[in-house]
Amino acid sequence: MPSQKAPRLEVCFSPLLLDLYDTENAIVVIIDVFRATSTIAAALHNGAKCVIPVSSVPECIALGEQIKNSITAGERDGKVAEGLQYGNSPSEYPRSFIAGKTLVLTTTNGTRLLHMVKGAAAIITGSFVNLTAVCEYLKAQNHNVLLACASWKDRFNLEDSLFAGAVIDAVAEHFDINCDSSRAALHLYQRAKGAPVIDFLKDSAHYLRLSAYGLESDMEYCATPDLHPVVPILHGNELVVYKG
């Protein structure tokens, strides 16, 4: 029997580079470690019915009014946005609060990227809090993968690329990888490995920015591996837990 060719894995460092990649034939992993994709995993793992990512505050308010038993959430400049109920912190969504509810969430970078991806085989979201679950899912699918970093206002960021490196570190032998972004992401992860993830990120631009709002414990939460072992997958406009 001829050996099967391994599927391809690539990394995209910025939404502005997305057109360089073939998303139509890939599973796309949306990565927005600080904090959208960490919060999505937390809410779903804690029993949220689904998470609906939306681009704007008015859209968030409108959907919240339409959907029964829903929560509207989103921040601008580190504060709950006017007209919304809750923020972007994963710690705001314990089971006692979010179970059975629909979370309508607006974030800037992660949501925008998610909506930019067209015609993917599947769209899932990843962060350190669901690292192993994402890796196991990708290994099981045996399909091309694009790890898509939300970045910060289209600029390369350290936390999303570090997460891409962590995924590659775990799944590399299952994929054909010939992409310098992937190599660089893996190098970053190999630099960080062996110490808590957050230590590597403490001089990143985003850490410094969010620290100014007192959000250090949030970021430590987002950088903790496997707190929320679920795979959020997009069905229509809803992120739900992948059931296999």
Add this chain to the structure above:
Amino acid sequence: MPSQKAPRLEVCFSPLLLDLYDTENAIVVIIDVFRATSTIAAALHNGAKCVIPVSSVPECIALGEQIKNSITAGERDGKVAEGLQYGNSPSEYPRSFIAGKTLVLTTTNGTRLLHMVKGAAAIITGSFVNLTAVCEYLKAQNHNVLLACASWKDRFNLEDSLFAGAVIDAVAEHFDINCDSSRAALHLYQRAKGAPVIDFLKDSAHYLRLSAYGLESDMEYCATPDLHPVVPILHGNELVVYKG
């Protein structure tokens, strides 16, 4: 006396990201290690009168016809392009051949990026062959800097970002650096440091691509620090040696 604020240094990983940066108030360093900016440094160090970077083969031919004592050069797919005289290899331009001549050079990634930069305080070119000269120049200017990677068809590449990291490693204390691209580039260089640069690049996409054309010795040349200690600077449409 109040201490002066250090100038800013940033790294841009792809021409597609260039608009995110303020090039108008910066010295822009064009980086195309394999091989445009290595060849430019070699030709100028070996006495070329100037190097004129052009975008297309027809433009290269036309300028070659207009300019006395000029050489036209450029490759497509690893071979001298039809209608041109020489290739992109830095080793093709020894002093015995190039001294006193004008080199009209067309390359895909590096030349395109150079022409995209508008209104910079200065445009210079860098590669490992002129690493220390570039660093000394940047330290002496005391001005904002953008290290601009030519990349490969707009995709992040390892060799140009590694060079950016090598520059940062040498000049960091003279600049204010709060940019995750710079942090990542420095991490890459710290991974590579202590061994020949080329060892780190041997599994890069560009190395693998150019190896298929038998260009391994060219790439080793391009990755050798300080073979050609000059700073090529753009005056009008000509790159000439910076004289201080």
